[in-house]
Amino acid sequence: MTHPLATQFEQIITGIGEDVSREGLEKTPERAAKAFAYLxxxxxxxxxxxxxxxxFESDLDEMIIVxxxxxxxxxxxxxxxxxxRAQVAYIPNGRVLGLSKVARIVDMFARxxxxxxxxxRDIAEAVxxxxxxxxxxxxxxxxxxxxMMRGVAKQNSEMSTSVMLGTFRESQSTRNEFLQLIR
Structure with missing residues (x-):
């Protein structure tokens, strides 16, 4: 085992009563450690x-939505x-962000x-x-x-959250335009 977390995953697997030396689990602590590090x-x-x-400098002043x-x-x-899935919008103030960077910001905080x-909130504040x-x-x-898997076991439940900053918070019409465009 080379990943520093592999020992902890081996302890977890052993702790639930499994044998980490059996064929299907031999390399699982290492794989799980690498997966967790990625996540x-x-x-x-x-x-x-x-x-x-x-x-990039820009004189655009209309809503940009990804x-x-x-x-x-x-x-x-x-x-x-x-x-x-996330919907991210902003109204530029002299600068626009490279398109892929919006998705990268989402990933950085999601992981x-x-x-x-x-x-x-973290995504909104970063943008x-x-x-x-x-x-x-x-x-x-x-x-x-x-x-879905434990507790109340509700398979079709979905949580929706939103954060509005600046003009999206101050202007009902701007907020409504965003909400209408993401539907």
Whole structure:
């Protein structure tokens, strides 16, 4: 085993009564450690390095929306996945962000342990910080395996969260335009 977390995964597997030396589980601690490191790589990322100068001067002042950005995250309460899609909008204030960077921001924050409400806020605040936009809106719809696989076991439940900053918060018409465009 080479990954530092592999020993802990071996202890977990042994702790539930399994034999890590059996054929199907021989390499599982290492694979699980690598997977967990990937799923939480957002902790090793830095916003300015992620953006890497992909901000461009622009006189655009209309809403920019990136829709249906797939996201996968882990809930901090049970370490079970939640997954869904994010809609991110901003109204530029002299600068626009490279299109792929919006999705990268979503991924950076999604690949951390958290609750969906905080993920939504983190994405909105990061886009605001990077762009200096006049307003930012983020809406996320996600399904949580902690609700689907355990507890109340509700298979079709979906959680929706939103954060509105700047003009999206101050102007009902701007907020309504965003909500209408993402439907």
């Amino acid at each position: 939480t790589e957002g902790y090793t990322q830095n916003l300015s390095e992620l953006i890497n100068g992909a901000l 829709r249906d950005i797939e996201l996968y995250s882990l809930c901090e309460h049970h370490l079970l996945p939640f997954f869904g 951390r342990l958290q609750i969906q409400e905080q993920l939504t 605001q910080e990077v762009t200096g936009a006049r307003g930012v809106a983020v809406q996320i719809e996600a399904r949580h395996l902690c609700m």
